[in-house]
Amino acid sequence: MTTTLEARREFGCGPLSERFDEALLFASRHHREQPRKGSRVPYMTHLMSVSALVMEHGGSEDQAIAALLHDAVEDAAPGQGGTVLAEIRSRFGDTVADIVRACSDGLDADGNRSGTWAERKRPYVTGLAGKPLDALLVTAADKTHNGLCIAADVRRYGQDFWSTFNASRAELLWYYTSVERAVAERLPGSSIAEALHRAVNELVTTAGAEWADIPGDQPTGGCRTED
Numbered sequence: 001m002t003t004t005l006e007a008r009r010e011f012g013c014g015p016l017s018e019r020f021d022e023a024l025l026f027a028s029r030h031h032r033e034q035p036r037k038g039s040r041v042p043y044m045t046h047l048m049s050v051s052a053l054v055m056e057h058g059g060s061e062d063q064a065i066a067a068l069l070h071d072a073v074e075d076a077a078p079g080q081g082g083t084v085l086a087e088i089r090s091r092f093g094d095t096v097a098d099i100v101r102a103c104s105d106g107l108d109a110d111g112n113r114s115g116t117w118a119e120r121k122r123p124y125v126t127g128l129a130g131k132p133l134d135a136l137l138v139t140a141a142d143k144t145h146n147g148l149c150i151a152a153d154v155r156r157y158g159q160d161f162w163s164t165f166n167a168s169r170a171e172l173l174w175y176y177t178s179v180e181r182a183v184a185e186r187l188p189g190s191s192i193a194e195a196l197h198r199a200v201n202e203l204v205t206t207a208g209a210e211w212a213d214i215p216g217d218q219p220t221g222g223c224r225t226e227d
Contacts, residue, residue: 082111147199
């Protein structure tokens with residue numbers, strides 16, 4: 001990876017178009033009433049943070065837009081996932097829609113989500129090996145922000161904070177370390193791989209765990225709900 005100051009001057013996607021403005025409004029419309037887990041913090045803070053990370057690590061405007069919309073299909077009302085995905089494709093193009101779909105788990109052929117946490121995450125992790133690189137950057141940014149937020153909340157509220165999730169602490173550590181390994185393998189030396197590693201390392205540390213003790217295979221048990 002080139003790290004000269006001359007290369008930095010050419011780094012990034014440049015000025016954003018009105019498509020980004022439209023995507024921000026689209027995301028707000030779909031997530032306006034949604035809070036961050038266990039709080040009253042608007043969920044939009046996560047989507048804006050992921051989009052910012054994508055751009056700060058060299059992503060294109062399409063990737064930044066997909067980052068704003070990456071949860072819109074997953075969080076659609078029951079039976080409406082396909083409709084939301086079709087609207088994203090119509091308004092923002094195939095590249096954005098394909099990234100959003102690749103970043104969503106548990107979707108059927110019609111774009112609707114189903115399955116327990118464990119049932120969704122197992123194929124998602126397996127699929128990282130073949131996920132398009134433009135979508136992998138969005139995934140890495142998503143997990144970087146979530147990992148840092150979880151670690152900060154565990155430090156603030158204690159180990160009981162893990163109980164707010166739909167999966168056990170062991171399952172979450174398996175998931176985040178699995179994503180980190182896949183990103184490190186497929187985007188070696190990239191700034192986003194390094195950022196994700198730092199975030200996941202912080203997560204492991206705050207959990208009081210050791211990397212060597214986290215299984216490579218998905219743990220069983222501990223899943224609380226289906227969403």
